[in-house]
Amino acid sequence: MNPRYRPLAATTLIFIVAYALCIMQYPSMWSTRVLGNFLTDNAFLGIAAVGATFVIISGGIDLSVGAVVGLAGVLSAVLITKLGLHPLLAFAIVLFVASAFGAGMGAAIHFLRVPPFIVTLAGMFMARGVASILTQDSIPIDHEFYRTISSLYYLLPGGGRLSVIGLLMLLVFLVGGVIAHKTRFGSYVYALGGNPTSAALMGVPVGFTTIAIYALGSFLGGLAGIVYSLYTSSGYPLAAVGMELDAIAAVVIGGTLLTGGYGFIFGTLIGVMLQGLVQTYIVFDGTLSSWWTKIAIGLLLFMFILLQKLVFSAQGRRTRLQKVPA
Amino acid sequence: MATAEDVVLEARGITKIFGNHTALKGVDISFRRGEVHALLGENGAGKSTLIKILTGAYTPDGGTIELEGQPVSFTTPQQAQALGIGTVYQEVNLLPNMTVSDNLFIGRQPSAFGMVNRSATDAMARTVLAQYGLDIDVRAELSTYSVAIQQIVAIARAVELSGKVLILDEPTASLDRHEVEKLFEIIRTLKARGLAIVFITHFLDQVFELSDRVTVLRNGFRVGSEPVSALDRTGLVRMMLGKDLVHHNNGPVDGEPDGGDVLMSVRQLGLTGSVLPLDLEIRKGEVVGVAGLLGSGRTEMARLMFGIDVADNGALHIDGESRVVRSAREAVSLGFGFCPEDRKADGIFGDLSVRENIVIAMQARLGWFRALNRDEQLEIAGNFIEALDIRTASAELPVKLLSGGNQQKVILARWLATDPRFLILDEPTRGIDVGAHAEIVRMISRLREDGLALVVISSELDEIVSYSSRVVVMRDRALVAELRGADITPSRIVQAIAGQGVENVA
Amino acid sequence: AGLTVGFSQIGSESGWRAAETSVTKQEAEKRGITLKFADAQQKQENQIKAIRGFIAQGVNAILVAPVVATGWEQVLGEAKDAKIPVILLDRGIDASKDLYLTSVASDQVKEGSVAGDWLVKTVGDKPCRVVELQGTVGSTPAINRKKGFEEAIAGHKNISIARSQTGDFTRSKGKEVMEGFLKAENGGKNICAMYAHNDDMAVGAIQAIKDAGLKPGKDILVVSIDAVPDIFQAMAAGEANATVELTPNMAGPAFDALDAYLKSGKQPEKFIITQSKLYTPADDPKGEYERRKGLGY
Amino acid sequence: MKRLQLTEIVRPQLLALACILLLNWFVFPGFFTITWQDGRLFGSLIDVINRGAPVAILAIGMTAIIATRGVDLSVGAVMAVAGAVAATAAVAGQPLVVTLIAALLVGLLCGLWNGSLVAFLGMQPFVATLVLMVAGRGVAQLITEGSIVTFSDPALIFVGTGSLLGLPMPAVIALALMLAAHLVMRRTAMGLFVEAIGTNRSAASYTGLRTRTVILTLYAFGGLCAALAGVIAAADIRGADANNAGLWLELDAILAVVIGGTSLLGGRFSIPMSVLGAVIIQAMNTGILVSGLPPEFNLIVKASVIILILVMQSDRIGEIVARRFARLKLRGKT
Ligand SMILES: Nc1ncnc2c1ncn2[C@@H]1O[C@H](COP(=O)(O)OP(=O)(O)OP(=O)(O)O)[C@@H](O)[C@H]1O
Ligand SMILES: Nc1ncnc2c1ncn2[C@@H]1O[C@H](COP(=O)(O)OP(=O)(O)OP(=O)(O)O)[C@@H](O)[C@H]1O
Ligand SMILES: [Mg+2]
Numbered sequence A: 001m002n003p004r005y006r007p008l009a010a011t012t013l014i015f016i017v018a019y020a021l022c023i024m025q026y027p028s029m030w031s032t033r034v035l036g037n038f039l040t041d042n043a044f045l046g047i048a049a050v051g052a053t054f055v056i057i058s059g060g061i062d063l064s065v066g067a068v069v070g071l072a073g074v075l076s077a078v079l080i081t082k083l084g085l086h087p088l089l090a091f092a093i094v095l096f097v098a099s100a101f102g103a104g105m106g107a108a109i110h111f112l113r114v115p116p117f118i119v120t121l122a123g124m125f126m127a128r129g130v131a132s133i134l135t136q137d138s139i140p141i142d143h144e145f146y147r148t149i150s151s152l153y154y155l156l157p158g159g160g161r162l163s164v165i166g167l168l169m170l171l172v173f174l175v176g177g178v179i180a181h182k183t184r185f186g187s188y189v190y191a192l193g194g195n196p197t198s199a200a201l202m203g204v205p206v207g208f209t210t211i212a213i214y215a216l217g218s219f220l221g222g223l224a225g226i227v228y229s230l231y232t233s234s235g236y237p238l239a240a241v242g243m244e245l246d247a248i249a250a251v252v253i254g255g256t257l258l259t260g261g262y263g264f265i266f267g268t269l270i271g272v273m274l275q276g277l278v279q280t281y282i283v284f285d286g287t288l289s290s291w292w293t294k295i296a297i298g299l300l301l302f303m304f305i306l307l308q309k310l311v312f313s314a315q316g317r318r319t320r321l322q323k324v325p326a
Numbered sequence B: 001m002a003t004a005e006d007v008v009l010e011a012r013g014i015t016k017i018f019g020n021h022t023a024l025k026g027v028d029i030s031f032r033r034g035e036v037h038a039l040l041g042e043n044g045a046g047k048s049t050l051i052k053i054l055t056g057a058y059t060p061d062g063g064t065i066e067l068e069g070q071p072v073s074f075t076t077p078q079q080a081q082a083l084g085i086g087t088v089y090q091e092v093n094l095l096p097n098m099t100v101s102d103n104l105f106i107g108r109q110p111s112a113f114g115m116v117n118r119s120a121t122d123a124m125a126r127t128v129l130a131q132y133g134l135d136i137d138v139r140a141e142l143s144t145y146s147v148a149i150q151q152i153v154a155i156a157r158a159v160e161l162s163g164k165v166l167i168l169d170e171p172t173a174s175l176d177r178h179e180v181e182k183l184f185e186i187i188r189t190l191k192a193r194g195l196a197i198v199f200i201t202h203f204l205d206q207v208f209e210l211s212d213r214v215t216v217l218r219n220g221f222r223v224g225s226e227p228v229s230a231l232d233r234t235g236l237v238r239m240m241l242g243k244d245l246v247h248h249n250n251g252p253v254d255g256e257p258d259g260g261d262v263l264m265s266v267r268q269l270g271l272t273g274s275v276l277p278l279d280l281e282i283r284k285g286e287v288v289g290v291a292g293l294l295g296s297g298r299t300e301m302a303r304l305m306f307g308i309d310v311a312d313n314g315a316l317h318i319d320g321e322s323r324v325v326r327s328a329r330e331a332v333s334l335g336f337g338f339c340p341e342d343r344k345a346d347g348i349f350g351d352l353s354v355r356e357n358i359v360i361a362m363q364a365r366l367g368w369f370r371a372l373n374r375d376e377q378l379e380i381a382g383n384f385i386e387a388l389d390i391r392t393a394s395a396e397l398p399v400k401l402l403s404g405g406n407q408q409k410v411i412l413a414r415w416l417a418t419d420p421r422f423l424i425l426d427e428p429t430r431g432i433d434v435g436a437h438a439e440i441v442r443m444i445s446r447l448r449e450d451g452l453a454l455v456v457i458s459s460e461l462d463e464i465v466s467y468s469s470r471v472v473v474m475r476d477r478a479l480v481a482e483l484r485g486a487d488i489t490p491s492r493i494v495q496a497i498a499g500q501g502v503e504n505v506a
Numbered sequence C: 001a002g003l004t005v006g007f008s009q010i011g012s013e014s015g016w017r018a019a020e021t022s023v024t025k026q027e028a029e030k031r032g033i034t035l036k037f038a039d040a041q042q043k044q045e046n047q048i049k050a051i052r053g054f055i056a057q058g059v060n061a062i063l064v065a066p067v068v069a070t071g072w073e074q075v076l077g078e079a080k081d082a083k084i085p086v087i088l089l090d091r092g093i094d095a096s097k098d099l100y101l102t103s104v105a106s107d108q109v110k111e112g113s114v115a116g117d118w119l120v121k122t123v124g125d126k127p128c129r130v131v132e133l134q135g136t137v138g139s140t141p142a143i144n145r146k147k148g149f150e151e152a153i154a155g156h157k158n159i160s161i162a163r164s165q166t167g168d169f170t171r172s173k174g175k176e177v178m179e180g181f182l183k184a185e186n187g188g189k190n191i192c193a194m195y196a197h198n199d200d201m202a203v204g205a206i207q208a209i210k211d212a213g214l215k216p217g218k219d220i221l222v223v224s225i226d227a228v229p230d231i232f233q234a235m236a237a238g239e240a241n242a243t244v245e246l247t248p249n250m251a252g253p254a255f256d257a258l259d260a261y262l263k264s265g266k267q268p269e270k271f272i273i274t275q276s277k278l279y280t281p282a283d284d285p286k287g288e289y290e291r292r293k294g295l296g297y
Numbered sequence D: 001m002k003r004l005q006l007t008e009i010v011r012p013q014l015l016a017l018a019c020i021l022l023l024n025w026f027v028f029p030g031f032f033t034i035t036w037q038d039g040r041l042f043g044s045l046i047d048v049i050n051r052g053a054p055v056a057i058l059a060i061g062m063t064a065i066i067a068t069r070g071v072d073l074s075v076g077a078v079m080a081v082a083g084a085v086a087a088t089a090a091v092a093g094q095p096l097v098v099t100l101i102a103a104l105l106v107g108l109l110c111g112l113w114n115g116s117l118v119a120f121l122g123m124q125p126f127v128a129t130l131v132l133m134v135a136g137r138g139v140a141q142l143i144t145e146g147s148i149v150t151f152s153d154p155a156l157i158f159v160g161t162g163s164l165l166g167l168p169m170p171a172v173i174a175l176a177l178m179l180a181a182h183l184v185m186r187r188t189a190m191g192l193f194v195e196a197i198g199t200n201r202s203a204a205s206y207t208g209l210r211t212r213t214v215i216l217t218l219y220a221f222g223g224l225c226a227a228l229a230g231v232i233a234a235a236d237i238r239g240a241d242a243n244n245a246g247l248w249l250e251l252d253a254i255l256a257v258v259i260g261g262t263s264l265l266g267g268r269f270s271i272p273m274s275v276l277g278a279v280i281i282q283a284m285n286t287g288i289l290v291s292g293l294p295p296e297f298n299l300i301v302k303a304s305v306i307i308l309i310l311v312m313q314s315d316r317i318g319e320i321v322a323r324r325f326a327r328l329k330l331r332g333k334t
């Protein structure tokens, strides 16, 4: 196996072991129902995290995704419920708005050379602000199309449900993986994360790529918002508050380096699943108070990162040794 | 001989202003088909800046550029690439996190339906590198390879891109003789193919060996362009410096070797996977030159001595004590100094001023509490700026704005300020112009006379010969030979590197 | 009777919420119910995950304190399919009524109007400029309590809302916002009353009023909602004038209804509305403080 | 001594602050009115420095951390923990000294934890401190059991609401801390070391700097500052609100540092400028409060102001202007 993939394999292994431990304690966690829920319940997080992965691989960060998810949900609800548009048309508008929003942030990052942290922080305020001007209350979406989509699922043996949004998330991961690892654009993203100056000198279209990355991130944020609105049949301006940190944590747990230039889309899927596992475990346990829940989540996050660190440093030593001619 | 009709790339009146410093002042230059054009000048003369303007990395503040008679104005390097101008910029500007083949072909990977064909890319990469005699895993990340290999990759990449013009900004700085030969061969083939080749270097031998025409810049002005046949060495140096170079050809270092007291002795020092255990004795008032091919482990040996890597075998004996140096900090407190080979990554603090860059090691040694005040700092920095002739507008200029050679001098000044007794210089003259080169060589000798012990790693044999009291040779991560006195000649060193004879190290 | 009940709580954003959690735990313990507790950290998706987790574990019933009114059809439908009764706590939802057994909640609009009515009665026909400290922008209680209050004062031209800003339901924001109001309203001289969407903000605002050299409760009337212990302390000191109770004991009635339903299949009332009782300094604030102190506020 | 140039005095930050204050004055004419009342100054401007103090204190600790290319996301949570500790100690009847020492010690420990993860385990600061950001608030809630622990120790309350020479205590503390931190950074070599590490960590260790110790110290100091801010926040409302104390303030603190001109990519920093950044943010917040704008618009106003400030201080724009200028000069010469 190519040593590049080791941390990825290790993360996957950590997930499998952790899941096995959970099942040992709560055997009912091994059911298609729980597995199906993993996909459905984390669909929007997963989709947004794919976008976050691109952004982080390019050496940036996007704090606005949670707010974009909220805005996209509210916008969908306004367009469908208040203006009576067909959901598909509404989706197209939402995705366009989200992408344009992201492109704007990318342009600010590139042309004004303001750090992404700050630009996307302003973006977060902006998206949340626009959402709460559109509506303060949550708007229910009652449309035939929504009912159909949300009730569409493939019933797994054992009562589990493979929902449309769960499958959509997997599809996004697949497409995201192809874009990141198999296209020129993908290699530009890694190039930017490696060293933007070199990338520019090597002829990578830095401006276009930066704008495209943030547009993609917000596009997926918008898609995640739509999925969220499907998931809850409503749009709510306070939806997904703080989700950007979950997405970033998923990306990092998945082995992507926050410093940019290294990471895998598939790792993020594992990161999302690990987070889902933690949540599910805490629900199954059912004895943790609010505060112990937070402490547990923090400690588990710490453990995963520590484990990964160990794998990585073992990896580092390996490549060092490899340089020595036999 | 090429004629005026053969002009491929022509620039007129190029001006570039950085803040209140004008780096280029109305420079005219033209490059012709089938010609190797050497661009020369002191450190900071504006060579790299000119290249960056010609290739769209910088926008000029004045002047025009024509490619094959058509006016062009590049705003990104990409546009220049697309029109057949391939460039290797001065610092290796590649992507360490990506594979070798990505680095060679990024943006041009063969693809179908938008998908990159990886195996085809890799195969192409292997073929390309084979021309340079390099057989490496092209799917490994670039950062796993040495600077030399990275340099070759950068060159290969530029050559692939250059349909009309190939620009090489100090490509040979981190290559050894053998690799330089390979590169020259390739350049000659390209020249025969009708490319215009621009070549920046500080090695005058290479200029005479390879180039057809020479343009010299000084202080942002063009001094002149001449066919190389019309020039001799002295004339060229005079064009560059605006004066003659005072020659101190020390020849072999006089004074008896093994003269001074032993400052330090290295016993079986080694690190598994890095350097095989080695013995070495270093005396006061002595320069130990270290020769060897790229990757022979010279840098690694220096890192061990300085505590950047911690030895897992053997120890240093210093002041009668045996000790393993566990950190650079310990080494500094023992009175060691170390100018690393990768200036950009390990040497300079780019955003900090020249003053701060000079005093930092001294301050680190004093500790955070006993701060040098600003006036003291300025005095120290001023002294060294003068003593080493560091060309900078002021001591407060961020050091990243200095030319490479001047940055090197700043790092040297940093260590001299700590009043060290033992100094390790790893490739101190890499990328340094002839004038500064001579100065640094002179300085090494002066430091030796002042009683310092020095270990100098260099790939330039003439240079090593000129200042070393002793030369040790490394090969395959082991110390294989030690030459003294009359044995210190380039040819003996080459023999030792190649592994013939002179095995007087047990 | 050996029941296992899952409880999906919103989080622990306020003292009131903590009290609700601890009362729920106490009530469950009293009845010998095993309570599976899940804190959703303010996120609806976590609540949905928790409910799905409860279903997967096969609990006997589920309590939910929904973070928002919409978006529950699907997951509650799944609970229904699994034949697990669901009881809503402290606020209702926009979903078909057959998806849950009952909803034990206060009427948040009424809370606001009780507060408003008190103010109308207290000021009579004197002109009164009111400043309002809203809850978190977009949160259901903030919207409803604002609505109720506005309805109550609607017919009274002498009472107007001069300024309204969000204090995020927190004490420190309540204080900061009130400071701003005081400056903007002529050092507070133009303000006759302060209405806060919860007691925490009111407690913060009271401090701001005192710092400005005015007497809360006299110079500026203070009315708020929740009836947490600290507001009674302020009331006892004459610094607060009225609060509307929101009982943290939603679980008691919920468990009773559940018990009856499981034992005898008796369908409880669909909406069990808890009382929105008004407390004023006449209602033994010291005693109320003591009674509430140990409830985990 | 260095001669100050006009461009160095008229920093974009000061310009931004002036703009915001002017705007505030525009929406609320009494904005600059300051009166003397009950032995203290009273007015919107005083509110700005008083309310801005906690973020300013966080920013003081955060500046040097950011200068080493780090970041501390946990400061908000540490505020909550320290506040909880202080309140619990005060309720238990401890004297102010004990209360303060306990709270600051806890903050120091949190900082050391973060610092060790970053300096010794080599974790990326963002995730290393994310751990404490999540878990820390849990710890704070564990201490207070989710309720607001109210105290009435006048000495502790004085820290949050008292005044010295007419100025609010929090502002006095922030100012004193800023001066102390600035002096430590600039009168000793600490500032140089921090900037060296932030500019090029590898070169710093080649130079013989104790990079890890320095980094550890900075995070510890950051924790200490956060604890101090937490004590002030708790003293201000006479209670520890573990659920909300310092919530999202880490973002404000980082914003303050960036507005103050310290790059998130490390290197040069200035603590007083970060404090100025905090004041700018608070001036904006106070302006929103007195403007009477409906709260739905708060975030949009905030976002717009941030964008405006960033555009104003973007060096890219400065560069473009400078280049135009240089070209003009060039043309003038020829
Ligand atoms: N980005 C920049 N900003 C300000 N000054 C710069 C910048 N880049 C280069 N300079 C200055 O412009 C001058 C020319 O630099 P340049 O790098 O072109 O020199 P060079 O001839 O390539 O030198 P060397 O032989 O050392 O590589 C130098 O004085 C340098 O300090
Ligand atoms: N031609 C090569 N093929 C494979 N690996 C190489 C080659 N040249 C160098 N390396 C590797 O690069 C690494 C770095 O070598 P290092 O720089 O320490 O050598 P050095 O003797 O100091 O040479 P120099 O300082 O001249 O670059 C070594 O681990 C070496 O194995
Ligand atoms: Mg150059």
Ligand SMILES: [Mg+2]
Residues within 6 Å of the ligand: B298, B299, B300, B341, B426
């Ligand atoms: Mg080397």
